[in-house]
Amino acid sequence: MFLNPWSIALTLCGLLALALGAVASRTALRVLRFWDLGSDSNRQISLEGEIWLSSTLMAYGLGFQIVTLFLFVLAADQFAQAIAGAMCATGSLLASPYGVPTLLVKLCGLFFYGFWLLLHQLDIRSEHYPLVRSKYLYLLLLIPFLVLDVSLQTLYIAGLKPDIITSCCGVVFGSTAAGESNLLGGSSRHGLLIAFSLASLSLAGMATILLRRWRPRLAWSYSLGWLCFLPLALVVITTVVSSYVYAMPYHKCPFCLLKPEYHYFGLPLYGSLLLAGFFGMSAAPTGLVRSKPGLARVVDSYQRLAVKGSLLLLVIFAGLSWYHFLKYLLVGGEG
């Protein structure tokens, strides 16, 4: 289904990102071979100019790819109108075997790309460009991932046929679904809620301690905690939070939250969660480059900012996810 404005926009963004990445990776190879900060040869001077170009190109390209995650989910929602049997993004993602893998790759990409952008920002804060080599090594590792991202997306769009019968979210995430029923079903809902509350409380507690005094080990468990909290939060949104937002017990869908009918509730919800996750997960690993010349102060202030930011966003996220539930308990249904 290429002849659709959404498919064309997705493909266009993917191609742009690939083209920018390809130009950047040429410089990356040269940097890995010839970079020598002490030298004042012509090659080194031209390389010092080139790294600005390639980093900017890469930053743009990765930024575009991050935009395509949102574009992709919205596009899947639009495709649902044309695919028989699909009622929302869930149906159209399941209409092709590449749908869900594309979404997962794009979701992981959000963090991988984000970490590169963070590394780049740290690097240019120091006069010595201490991270140039590691940054470009990471860049070269990202290129295959970028190719995977764009090709999965293309395969997904190419495989969509408007006449495929697929299931809609009512069937997939409903309590009758087999296999994942233990994870996404109604039986473990209380357990999930308890785990969710405990996890958010302990993350908030760790963040408060870290803000008082920085402890590297605690920082690592904080970052790992976020790594585990993200999938848990996504499951809780799907199975518990969503049906309270829709005010329908059997409507459990993570995508319909992004629709105008529900006042784009999903945007702040997912936005705060993903950004908080990014800050939380990056807090400890940035400590690894702290010993590089000129980075100690920059890394310290970033780490504080990351913990502060993730704590604030966690509070916002928790508030948003409890809001409809508490409203239901207090007011009783759609008031």
Next chain:
Amino acid sequence: MAKRGIEKQLNILDYALSSLWRRRTKNLSILLVFSAVIFLVASFLMVSKALSDRAGQLLVAAPEITVQRMSAGRQEAIPLAHGERLQGIFGIRRVVPRVWGYYFDEVTGANFTVLGVDPLQMPGGDGLATALARGRLPEEGEAGMVVVGQGVVETLALENRQLFSLFRPDLSLKTLTVSGEFAKETGIMTADLLLMHPAEARDLFLIAPGFATDLCISVANSREIETIARKIAELLPDCRVLTRPQIQKTYQVVFGWRSGFASICLLSAVAAFIILAWDKASGLAPEERREIAILKVLGWETADVLAVRFWEACLVSGLAFLLGMLSAFAHVLFFSAFLFRPILLGWSVLAPGLSLVPALALGDFLLLAAFTVLPYLAATVIPAWRSATVPADSALGG
């Protein structure tokens, strides 16, 4: 760190604004061309969305299942006996025969839609009376009674006349009496409509008694539509069975396909503009080189100059986006998208006086930005780098 960073970016933004203003003729020309490109793409997407939304709204009132008899690949009148055979299928609430067609009025050159249906039998048909501005619906056994839309009243200049005549296919005259008029507000569906009893419509079109144009089937439970449609198709192999969801999806696919096709055509306009933007940004004037070299001497870094260029591109594209969107909105809302209507509607005539409401969701803005703003940003990045890496000593040389 964050506070100082924001302050720095604000200062850079300030500088970018003044730098844009200094080269206002060049930037204004880019802004205008960019807005025009965004206007084209945006109005196209808005029209196709408004049309598919409108189709969706109209189809809500369509019957759940429509059965049409096919012969040699063409639709033919269906015998009412077919409807009786369907009564045995569990889950069907009612089968209503419908006689309808188009009447071409040679005097005025207008095409009327003639619909012969018993309002009392249609589900929700009793609500039809609320759509009337005056008069009442025709009742069974009343010969020659008809309810007309406002467009028909105007075209035939009926005013206070109650009687008018239409030609049968054999050119004999059929006299009709106006029993009521549809309200203006329902014009989108009723402007060209003549609603009468099926027997009257058969008489007008000379269709044999015991036949109808198609059968409308209402289903008690909407989840059973597909199953019942399959059973009908098995029972009546010479018939085409259309379900409402199927028709809705088909509309979406057709509109999506058409707007996708047009988007590809418009991409060439976007590409042309991108080349223009690239070209404009690449030509580094001597005074521009000096400016950047002086900034470098003053202590600016490459990153800062790149940030200035980034903000400039963002400002230009943001302003162009706003201008283009607003003009596209006006084009669709006030001028009914006269530029693109023929492409999307084709030759088929929808109800006259169709007004389109461009209802945009947040996602559509993102879609438009992906089409226009992102390629622009990508095109200006290499020229921006070229200007940012001007060495500081080039100011001293000149």
